[in-house]
Amino acid sequence: MTARQETQPGRRPTAAGAAPADAPAPGVWPGSWQPLGARHRHGADGSHGTNFALWAPGAEAVELCLFDEAGAERRHSLTEQTFQTWHGYLPGVGPGTRYGYRVHGRWDPWTGARWNPAKLLLDPYARAVDGEFTGDGACCGSVRDWPEAEVADTVRDNRDSAPFTARGVVVHDDDDWSDDRRPKTPWAETVLYELHVRGFTMRHPGIPPELRGTYAGLAHPAALEHLTGLGVTAVELLPVHQFATEDHLHRRGLTNYWGYNSIGWFAPHGGYSSSGTRGQQVGEFKRMVRALHAAGIEVILDVVYNHTAEGGELGPTLSLRGIDNPGYYRLSRGGRGGRGYTDFTGCGNTLDTRQPQTVRLITDSLRYWAVEMGVDGFRFDLAAALARGSDDVDMHHPLLAAISQDPFLSRVKLIAEPWDVGQGGYQVGNFPPLWAEWNDKYRDTVRDFWRGARPDVAELGYRLSGSSDLYQLGGRRPHASVNYVTAHDGFTLRDLVSYNAKHNLANGEENRDGTDDNRSWNCGAEGPTDDPAVEQLRLRQLRNLLATLLLSAGVPMLTAGDEFGRTQLGNNNAYCLDDETSWLDWSLLDQPHWRELRELTARLIRLRRAHPVLRQRAFFSGRAQADGLPDLVWYTAAGTEMTEADWYAPTAVLGMLLHGGAMSERDQQGRPLTDDSFLLLLNASEHPVDFTLPPEEGFEVLLDTAGHSGGPLVARSLRLLRQARKTG
CATH class of the missing domain: 2.60.40.10 (Immunoglobulins)
Structure with a gap:
């Protein structure tokens, strides 16, 4: 045989x-x-x-x-x-x-x-899944x-x-969305909040126990109160398409908690339903979307179309493999013929988006969620894998073209995770107009600056001002840059300032999984400590990171719980931990310092919403405008304008002045917008800096992460000053 x-x-x-x-x-x-x-x-x-x-x-x-x-x-x-x-x-x-x-x-x-x-x-195309x-x-x-x-x-x-x-479930199509009002928040006014439906709700004391971990729990007034009080404009939900747990996790008694292992792209994940899985999860999801919309919050889905839960050639046959394996997947070439799979995702297989039917499957799914399920946009996991031609990433790919010309999909928010694991897969800055991107260069630059690992401030200037080096030549705007310091993948914000190394033993892989490139700094002690000096420095670093994120041009993205000190105890890859490691601990808000951090976050979001100069729709020019002032000026600690040499000189200090009277934007009637002016001072050095202010008068201190209202800028601290606009 x-x-x-x-x-x-x-x-x-x-x-x-x-x-x-x-x-x-x-x-x-x-x-x-x-x-x-x-x-x-x-x-x-x-x-x-x-x-x-x-x-x-x-x-x-x-x-x-x-x-x-x-x-x-x-x-x-x-x-x-x-x-x-x-x-x-x-x-x-x-x-x-x-x-x-x-x-x-x-x-x-x-x-x-x-x-x-x-x-x-x-x-x-199953719209609900049972089992x-x-x-x-x-x-x-x-x-x-x-x-x-x-x-x-x-x-x-x-x-x-x-x-x-599992089995598909027949559902009815009789829902009426006439009472729903989409917020339609402009990109420039968007503040994203990445959350996990289950993790956000599982331990919330205001949500009834029977609703925790579910779509209904996220729609509960207690959950909405936190979101609206914080001021975020959109939730970005970790995958809610039906997903499966990998065999290796089954064998270890773990589960795929994050959900990046999709198998049903039309079905809300049944495990997040409080009302059952015989189709009821569809209505529950729609009610959640309506509740968020009524609160003024958009719904963005993190979608995984680059691979499926069927894995490699020894993986399970659950759907596409048994329907038409060569029609849906990229099959390997060479000595193995078509036995194996080309893997640009690190997950065993890659969907073949060169095939018209695959393009149809993805766009049909997107359109279903946008039109019939009411969502407002999508974040595409490993989006570069979706845009690959025979080998290379192609920004004229048929899938991208199909989305851009679709009369509905072209009007929702589109966010790319602009890389995959294949050769040439790193595509930050290269996606076409209509697309925003997760900007990991922003993440790395801001992390490095505040931990003292940057020799100069040249790249920091680009990141604070909207990353024009990445997006301007492509005809895009600052909102193409989704700025973030943390995300679901990696350290939480608190862990970023508390650990130098990952601590992933609970994942069952002997601490081999997860990245070692964390760009973190534990402030002098690894993990929990009773040293008050270390704790105070960590809190100041948290304030520095949050303020930098929310005062930068572009679209800020917060990760749920970072605003009140969520920790995973140093685990930077908690994808398989459906327990207290991953669930938000709302009892932290009983502690004054974490409650104050949340209040600071909300205050910064309110400030950003109130002042268009902090969320400009166009890139800065740096040139004199109609009133003779430039829209953006950079300063050294001595109060002099930055020269080319200053940008590359060893320093961890920078001043950024935004002139509210020199904005290039106009209102709906074509009149120039004006606003207050803001001066942002950053000191990531180990020493206090006596920052000389620019010659303009009338600056008041709005924020000092060290708690000072004047004098030298404390080591590793940030100060924001405002100059009221002139009238008359």
Whole structure:
């Protein structure tokens, strides 16, 4: 027997592996080939039923599998094909019905053919999912424990996966959004707040226990009160598409907490529903969006279209692999033929966005969430992988073009994580107009400056003023730069000033996972300490980092809990910890110093909202404007304007003056905008600095992170001064 044979020795194909009859099952009508997915319909005569449509061009047969309340499976052959789509209409089938597919076809892994009807497959267009993927080996299309490991992926596994996998759920499409009012916050006025639905709500004392960890919990008045009190304009939700936990985490008794392992791009993750998973999670998600909109808060989804939970060639067969493996994934070339997967994501596979059907799947999903689920924008995980042509990243890629010309998607907020793990994947500053980007150069520069690791302030000037070196030549504005100091991935803000090294033993990988490039500084002690001097320095550093972020040009992004001292005890990769490590500890707000930090954050956001000079829509010119003053002036500690040599001289001190009377912006009637002027002084050195103020008079101190109102600028501190606009 060779490795190319389909079955394990001594194992006979199960009923799941047998080909279906050619004739459709009784009661299956032809139906329609579009739209894809399961769509419930009402007839004019009061009848109803559901149309099922699945794109599967290489399939030899497709079975639609319906499950009753007891879990018993009933199969219906779909015999109608139109434009490579298998379809049928089942009268009487309504919302709440659970279903999946079994797709028959060739088994020839060398050419990428991995059809296996023993595996129950999730509809890629399923709008709700019931059940979970348990990690059982029967979910794999090939025999993982085959003695010859080198060819294990070529031996078909004929065990039935249905008992161990999830099902799609038919939902109704009768929601009315006429009462919803989208905030439509302009980019320049946006303040993002990255949060995890479960982690944000699990320990909140004001949210009823039965709603914690859910969409309904995030919609609760207690959660909304924190968001509105802080003043953020948009929540950026970590993945809420249906996702699965990887096998290696199942084996360690852990879970994929962050959710960057999608398998259902139309379905709200069932684990975040308080009302059940038989379709009720859809309505609960929509009610959450409405509640956030009513509070003036936009909803941005972190979406993972670059790979799926099916992993590499030995991973489970859950959906796309069993429907059309070569049509959806980038398959490897060379000696392994099409057996393996090209991996630009570090997750085992990469979706092939060169294929028209894949582009359609992604854009259909985006449009569904934007139009029918009410969300206001998307942050694309590893967006460079989505824009790859044959090998290189291509900013004229068909997927980017399809999004940019779509009449609805082109008007929502689009944010790229502008890199992947492949060669040439780092693309910060290169995405086209309409797109904003996570700016990791801002993150690294600000971290390095405040920990004293920058030899000069040349790059800091670019980051504070909107990163024109990255975005201006591409025709974009400062809001293309999503500025952040921390995100879900890495240290929390408090840990950034409390740890020099990662502490990830709880992840079960002997502290090997997570980055070692943290650009952190523990202020003299690793982790918790009773030293009051270290604690005071850490608090000052937190104030420095938050103030720098919220006073920089561009779009600031806060990470939930950073505003009141959230800690993960030095874990910089808590993706698999669904426990107190990752959940926000709201009891911190009982401590005065953390409550004061939150109040400072809210005050800075209010200041930013009140003064357009702090959130300008255009890049600074540095040249004299109509009133003879430049819009931006940089100063040395001596009070002199920075020269070219000053930018590259060793220093950790910088002054930044924004002239509110010299703004280039105009209001809706074309009149020049005017505002107060602001002077930002930064001292990241180890010594106090006696900063000489510019010759203008009338500056008042609004903020000093060391608590001083005048005199020398304390070591590692920041001071913000304001000069009221002149009237008359």
